[in-house]
Amino acid sequence: MIYRAAFPLLGVLATITLWEALSVLNAGSFVIAGPVDVALWLRANASLVGHASAATLSAAFWGFVWGNLAAGAIAILVIVLPRTERFISFAALVIFCLPIVATGPILRVLYGTGTGPQITLAALAVYYTTYLALVVGLRAVPTGWTDLVHLYGRGPLTILRVVRARACAPYLLAGLQIAAPAAVLGAMVGEFTGAERGLGVLTLRAMAGLDVVATWSIAVVAATVSILAYLGIGALSRLRGEGPPVLILSTGSPGARDPFLRRMVEAIGITLLLLLIWQVAMDAFGLSQFFAKRPGDVLTYLGDPVARNTLLGALWETLIWTVPGYAAGLVLGAGLAAALTLLPGTAGLIMPLAVMFRSVPIITTAPLLVLALGRGATGTITIVAIMIFFPSFVACLHGLAQTPGQVRDVFASYGASRLRLLVSAQIPAMLPAFFASARMAVPAALLAVTTTEWLATGRGIGALMALTSSTSDYNMLWSAVVAVALVAVAAYLLVERAERWILSSYAAEQLA
């Protein structure tokens, strides 16, 4: 088994070697800097990077804390008052899908100076995945445990305190693992709203200054921090004896089996409630109508066919590349997971690579990948795919491992090949995990594509939002925000429908 333990190390070494080779091959192209150059640069600029990291990481840390606390609070609310779940889940999804290009400037105006926007954006980047993990974890309690509490005449709050709070720990830790890199990214993007120091500031500086070595060095720092946080939380969960990391199989929206009409009516009701909250929040903060548009403004504005066509045109431009990227990322994740089960042991080799890929902040990777792969479909599709590939890969690996032992034994007794087992038993067993990750990938894909459009390709709705905020066309900006949020929710519901349809024939027990 020693050779397996060495695989992660080999994976890291292979990655570094590959990276150095690529940088040597692309020398002079201003696209990639190798590990040697990066190490030298970091040594020469240790104090600068130290200060920047301190600024960004402290914002990321506080965002991580607040975001996860908020996630905990709403998850507990949902558990204690199940009736609130539909609204909260829906609102949480919508808020998570609000594009940073739009929320950043608004937060900056709200906070004035300081690190408020960085912390808030970091918090917004983490709360949703933690919320999903917590809801699943808090629910994942055998009825025997809750019966035990009821037996002594105690109520839901005691169950929450004594049973659920502790039972959800592995799920919480798994959620926090996903959240850590997101917090770093959120804090970096927050600096784009105006900051004096930080890794985001340095990234901008390095990119504008054509300083590829600096760009890569900062990306390496951010990625390293993310990986360390990922590994640290993983180690924490092993230390606590939680056993292997759990798979966050978030359940679909509650009531997904209700009649379509009823769900529609409910969706409309929830939408109206969100619109009301939007209006009231804007008024409560006394935000100027100049930039803080209300629902009515957007509705009036979209009455103009020219505006509507501009918006829909940009949205279409975005979607035609997001959808293939999304599909490619999911297929890649599932495919790689399946391939790895055919070659057992290689998971250790691939995992570090996959974690690294996922941890490099998209604001660095997007421009670099676009430069390397072109500004057309390939670049954008690749970035979206990379952003969502990792969660789907991890989920599918877990899913494949779920195949019951007896089923494996039956296949083995007939002398079936690994491939046969994979196709006939493991892939069907993987489907629920695959779909859970497909749903969670919807907001991630939109984040990836709008960020890429904003920072690199300058097309689609991401660029439209950046443009409208610089030309004070806040009507269009808010309309775009609404459009992106609607697309996110619609896509989520669509994936959920596909999930129910496919699972009903392959894994009916999951729908019980």
Place this chain on the structure above:
Amino acid sequence: MHNNDMATHDIIASGLSKSFGGASPVDALAPVDITFHAGQTTALVGPSGCGKSTLLRLIAGLETPTKGTVMIGDETPRDLAHRGGIGMAFQDASLLPWRSVHGNIALALQLARQPFDAAAIDDLIALVGLEGFADARPAALSGGMRQRAAIARCLVTSPELILLDEPFGAVDELTRARLGSELPPLWRARGTTAILVTHSIAEAVTLSDRVIVLSPRPASVIADIAVEGRTTADIENGMDAVSRTLAAAA
């Protein structure tokens, strides 16, 4: 531990029924009238899915009756539960995996708002034969050991009533036989009323003073058999009686 070791009240189920589901309800329990005598151990047997577990859960106050009542003296099950008067052992032991054996037993005291009593817990652990495993997590125990821990937890609050829902269902035959002989004296000695749900006729007769046979769903009482003594002959007579009743019902 609590003062009144001796249970004084019969448990009286009158017109008790339960159905599940909204639009097209399924009857889990037809209206039954049963009195469980104070200080006795009563076994409920019957075919799978006949509703014996439902009956037990109604007595525990874990379900609300569709019709009828359960009264213990002038108290409802929930009143009794509130003061830790009911102990229950579940089919799967239901130990919290992150607590040690000791911690799981202590949890019942905490939930029943009774003072923490380390010595009493240690005594119970010894009584169920788990000495040396007080600090072990459930994952490190065998199925039989887990059940013994669950029984200890069920007894720690000195309940007037204990409910055992197939407590040995997940245990192998040998262990089962041993637990069946070792455990009942623990509650018999205190005069605790006990109600046991089981699939096994042998277990029912061995452990109990009385066996109530239920019909297939929706359950109703088809026989009420007293087990007169503890001798092998008494038990064989009891098993014959129960088997005949079940065969007649089928």
Place this chain on the structure above:
Amino acid sequence: MTSFTPLTRRHVLSTGAATLGLGALGISPAIAQTTDVALQLSWLHSVQFAGSYIAQERGFWRDEGLNVALNPGGPNAPVEPPVVAGRALVGISAADYASAAVAQGAPFKIIGVAMKKNPFAIASLPANAVRTPADLVGKRIGMAIANTPVLQALCTLNDVDINDIEIVPTQYDAAPLLNGQVDCLLCWATDLPVAMAMQGVESVTMLMADHGYSVHSQTYIATIDSIANRRSDVVGLLRGEVLGWAEYEADTDAATDLTLAMFPDAGLDPATQREQARRQIPLMFPDDASDPFGWFTQESVAANIETLALLGRDVSPDLWDRSLLEDVYA
């Protein structure tokens, strides 16, 4: 937390990072009389705003009874909204953005112009140079799609058909030019060409302002309300700017050193900053204009209105209000 130990200016300068913090605490003998105001910058801290740093470090604003916070901007930072919301007294925008904001209902005036010549430029490599707008024909130009109206205006002004130019969307980055993905870049004369020079790449820069593109840049904006009700603060802020930028013009290297000392964590490259500071001079203090810093003439306003019309903005001369500068220079 506030220390009243007298500090010499040299001491403040030498402590570098502490400067801003102390400035924000308002350490000065006139502590009771200072008014806190904010100047919203349009980008991250750099020599682009060195005149403001000089004003702060030399106490020009303190002398006006002002304690000015310099709020950094960024790619996702709002400039106009903080001014509208009253979070910043004055903002640094540009005539095109300011007029767009006004068209959206923002009650602004342009009260001063730091860059009389617009910094937009076409950068290319000598082997395939773009020296006049006519050279653009048949070229691939890398630019943010958002800037298409800018290129359109340049083409219209110089009788070039924009359809003869291939637009390739790029952002914030000179690499596409160096990799041969494009033949030229639409950028600021003070950013990407400087970056390329620092990497040892010589480039040709065609300033659009030299070919009829007249859009005031780095303009000071304030709300009509502030101009009416906080006039002395606005004038004081402008006066500090005027004094600061005068020192900047006299010695850009010293201004660069100050910038680097005040923002040691901003990741500023000294050579790049020095070069950028030099290249800003002809934009802010053009040879052909004898006007002092910030000033704008009726003719330049007229030319701006004409160019802005090509950008699709219908602007009236009312957008500009020179009366505050007139107070400064009175």
